Amino acid sequence: MxxxxxxxxxxxxxxxxxxxxxxxxSDNPPYFEPYDSSLVAxxxxxxxxxxxxxxxxxxxxxxxxxxxxxxxxxxxxxxxxxxxxxxxxxxxxxxxxxxxxxxxxxxxxxxxxxxxxxxxxxxxxxxxxxxxxxxxxxxxxxxxxxxxxxxxxxxxxxxxxxxxxxxxxxxxxxxxxxxxxxxxxxxxxxxxxxxxxxxxxxxxxxxxxxxxxxxxxxxxxxxxxxxxxxxxxxxxxxxxxxxxxxxxxxxxxxxxxxxxxxxxxxxxxxxxxxxxxxxxxxxxxxxxxxxxxxSFSSIKVQSNTITASLNDPDDEYMPKTGQFSVQFKVRGSLPSYAHVFSKWNGAWASGIGGWSIFTSGSNWGLSIKSGTSGERRIQESAPNKNISDNDWHTLTFVFYDSASKRWVKRFTDGVRIPDGTNRDITGFGGGTIVSQGTPFTIAVQKDSYGGANFNIADIKVFKTALTDQEITSSLCTDYKATQFNNLIGFWPCNDGLGNIMTNKINTNKNFTLTGPFKWEITSNYPCTFTPNPPAGKTxxxxxxxxxxxxxxxxxxxxxxxxxxxxxxxxxxxxxxxxxxx
CATH class of the missing domain: 3.40.720.10 (Alkaline Phosphatase, subunit A)
Structure with a gap:
């Protein structure tokens, strides 16, 4: 009481x-903006x-x-x-x-x-x-x-x-x-x-x-x-x-x-x-x-430091040798070579294995590191869409096995990016990626590649290789936690307050938010979201x-x-x- x-x-x-x-x-300096009487009706x-x-x-x-x-x-x-x-x-x-x-x-x-x-x-x-x-x-x-x-x-x-x-x-x-x-x-x-x-x-x-x-x-x-x-x-x-x-x-x-x-x-x-x-x-x-x-909320990232992290000592969100898919929605201004979403320690020069979605110009790339056999960086642009246009975009990558080899494929808004021969990751940790329990992070930045300023929402991790058809047909589907047996992580980012981003699959694997982030309630919705308020209400x-x-x-x-x-x-x-x- x-x-x-x-x-x-x-x-x-x-x-x-x-x-x-x-x-x-702290002794913040006074902020005196010029007075303009015409602004005050x-x-x-x-x-x-x-x-x-x-x-x-x-x-x-x-x-x-x-x-x-x-x-x-x-x-x-x-x-x-x-x-x-x-x-x-x-x-x-x-x-x-x-x-x-x-x-x-x-x-x-x-x-x-x-x-x-x-x-x-x-x-x-x-x-x-x-x-x-x-x-x-x-x-x-x-x-x-x-x-x-x-x-x-x-x-x-x-x-x-x-x-x-x-x-x-x-x-x-x-x-x-x-x-x-x-x-x-x-x-x-x-x-x-x-x-x-x-x-x-x-x-x-x-x-x-x-x-x-x-x-x-x-x-x-x-x-x-x-x-x-x-x-x-x-x-x-x-x-x-x-x-x-x-x-x-x-x-x-x-x-x-x-x-x-x-x-x-x-x-x-x-x-x-x-x-x-x-x-x-x-x-x-x-x-x-x-x-x-x-209502629709998302996390707005506003810094060069870790904005959200999730301890993952058992590497549940590392593909290792199994089938694996990651999908999320992003909107904003993204500087080149900033880590948007990753499962490694955030430094490009690190020898620790893992994966990272990063920005490449106005496009995005995927880096894969085994920790022992170097890095495979996949960032071909055409016909990769501009994702820094302040509109919502859905990014998806999939690890899958075929013909005794290990491959990766990428999609922007349900459209597959060719990526050429770089799709073969067999010799670059694709077979046994181990991150040594590094955190699952959003917007970690340990190198000198500028700041991040973007929104992220609707994060999903699947313990399966989504097919091209599944990715395309479900692009604007409002996922529910019970829809997919192989969905091992689902953070819709609809919490709206606090420093926890809840995992609807496993609340033991919630993201903890740190640094200068903010929850943003917006009327700019991704296509997966349709507001449906009761009659007579907004x-x-x-x-x-x-x-x-x-x-x-x-x-x-x-x-x-x-x-x-x-x-x-x-x-x-x-x-x-x-x-x-």
């Missing part, structure tokens, strides 16, 4: 300079209301009137994702920093990193979070660095840990006091970004002295949800009463849960704990319900890690890649609703 830190009856209004913390961030502002313990099914059943009214001009979902775990500190760090738990590793209520994870250390030797500050930190380094910002909550430790860069911070006694403070700021202030935290529903549900629990059948819990909904109504009435609300001010309002719960507890990874309702409101938005059903996977990205987008602040945010901006396709030309 998660326990909250209770704060006494007091209110602290603290300046950003006067409220210190032991957190250590209106005075863009943001209000975020985040509610701890907002169990999605119960909140939907409660049909709270103020939230329901906002849906008429809202983009909303009942199955948005808070993060891969539902602990308070983790959820708030994700919401405020724009990176997920798998990156920031904040897990407990002291806001220290998970044991054994990377992090800085303070003067007392305690582990503190690495350089993943809140979006307030970046606002202070933007062209609106003078903008007034505020953060309101009754959890003092959280305020100092995830919002220390906010210019105004209020630590209050309870949700009612938080509501009153928010109303005061919105009524009298000129604040650009306001974040409000209500935590009453979570406190009530986990209280052992209360009969309440995280379900629609708990009258006490539902009553607490309706109380918070009443606070939302009062805050919105105050916001809409601002003199400039219907003229120059243009507000984006985000209302979301930081976690749900099951029975009387939370902190785990179940849907009941991690799925939350989320609503984005603007007076010009058209009503639209989103759902994660039918496929879009909303996540709390995306909140920061939407804030920067709404405030028209460019996001340099050096900020390393993991969230996606999804509001852009709806600009015709709220940008009037």
């Amino acid at each position: 998660i326990k909250y830190l209770y704060v006494g009856v007091f209110v602290l209004l603290l300046s950003a300079l006067g409220f210190t913390s032991c957190k250590k961030y 209106k005075d863009r502002r943001v209000l975020v209301i985040a509610i701890d313990g907002l169990q999605s099914d119960a909140f939907k059943t409660a049909a709270t009137p103020n939230y329901t009214a906002l849906m008429e001009n809202g983009k909303y979902a009942w199955d948005a994702k808070s993060d891969i775990i539902s602990k308070d500190a983790s959820a708030w760090k994700t919401l405020m920093s724009g990176v997920t738990y798998s990156t920031h590793n904040i897990s407990d209520s002291n806001f220290s990193t998970a044991q054994g994870s990377a992090g800085d250390h303070d003067d007392n030797g305690s582990t503190t979070q690495s350089n993943y500050p809140s979006f307030y930190y970046f606002i202070l380094r933007s062209r609106i660095f003078n903008a007034s910002t505020a953060f309101l909550s009754s959890w003092g430790k959280m305020v100092s840990s995830v919002a220390n860069e906010s210019k105004t911070k209020a630590v209050l006694n309870n949700d009612a006091a938080v509501k009153d403070s928010a109303i005061g700021i919105l009524k009298n202030g000129n604040t650009k970004v306001v974040v409000v935290n209500f935590n009453g529903p979570a406190k009530l549900a986990v209280d052992p002295s209360s009969a309440a629990n995280f379900s629609s059948g708990s009258a006490e819990y539902v009553a607490s949800l309706k109380t918070v909904d009443g606070y939302i109504g009062e805050i919105m009435n105050t916001l809409k009463a601002r003199p400039l609300y219907n003229s120059s001010e243009d507000w984006l309002v985000v209302i979301t849960g930081t976690h749900g719960g099951v029975n009387k507890t939370y902190g785990g990874s179940s849907d009941g704990e991690t799925l939350v309702p989320t609503l984005y409101y603007n007076k010009a938005f058209k009503k639209q319900e989103f759902t994660s059903a039918g 496929t879009l996977f909303l996540r709390n890690v995306d909140v920061s990205a939407q804030i920067f987008y709404w405030l028209q602040l460019p996001v340099p890649s050096t900020w390393s945010l993991e969230g996606n901006i999804w509001l852009t396709p709806f600009e015709s609703e709220f940008i009037k030309i």
Whole structure:
């Protein structure tokens, strides 16, 4: 059970300079982009209301009137994702920093990193979070660095840990006091970004002295949800009463849960704990319900270092002497001689055996090394298609035996590449490729051949030699893990969050993601994928890690890649609703 830190009856209004913390961030240089007044049609502002313990099914059943009214001009979902775990500190760090738990590793209520994870250390030797500050930190380094910002909550430790860069911070006694403070700021202030935290529903549900629990059948819990909904109504009435609300001010309002719960507890990874309702409101938005059903995600590789690895000491994913096939989908910009997908140690000069799919100009090649008999590099281009055109392409290679020899064949989008006499790999480790247990990796780069910037998805490994007909006819088939007896690895890459890419065949062989990767939710689908949302809904996977990205987008602040945010901006396709030309 998660326990909250209770704060006494007091209110602290603290300046950003006067409220210190032991957190250590590297000294990133300020980022001041040139100001162009023509880019700012209106005075863009943001209000975020985040509610701890907002169990999605119960909140939907409660049909709270103020939230329901906002849906008429809202983009909303009942199955948005808070993060891969539902602990308070983790959820708030994700919401405020724009990176997920798998990156920031904040897990407990002291806001220290998970044991054994990377992090800085303070003067007392305690582990503190690495350089993943809140979006307030970046606002202070933007062209609106003078903008007034505020953060309101009754959890003092959280305020100092995830919002220390906010210019105004209020630590209050309870949700009612938080509501009153928010109303005061919105009524009298000129604040650009306001974040409000209500935590009453979570406190009530986990209280052992209360009969309440995280379900629609708990009258006490539902009553607490309706109380918070009443606070939302009062805050919105105050916001809409601002003199400039219907003229120059243009507000984006985000209302979301930081976690749900099951029975009387939370902190785990179940849907009941991690799925939350989320609503984005603007007076010009058209009503639209989103759902994660039918969403497509992929891993975006953004570095020269290992992005995903899988320990494979038994060499299950090495062809050795048997029949073997590998297939996956890729999209992006690929520099020459970068390892895209491989089963060796990643250095061209290494004597360790294995195989690697690498880029060759705008095409791709396959390198095979036995570790003893040299390397066979297969990279004939014609009629190899350009795979660096930012469209999805399916790459397939097959090891097979014929006429007492060992051969390889390659396909791009189901079309076989001739490859000439190089297809004979009998004397180049083709008979006994052994990698000495080296990891199965995506985007490992140990040589000086530039960086990788691509998406990868729908990875399959077969312990059989697929025929030409099987490859061509199944090019746009949505594979299921049970369809093929010889499918020994299947990573659809539809996880969407976290640092694990799940193997649907064998969860003991999941990829672990490291380095500057990101999950990308995209509407650019490979042909194997057809979104099929329920009637009346639009496929879009909303996540709390995306909140920061939407804030920067709404405030028209460019996001340099050096900020390393993991969230996606999804509001852009709806600009015709709220940008009037």
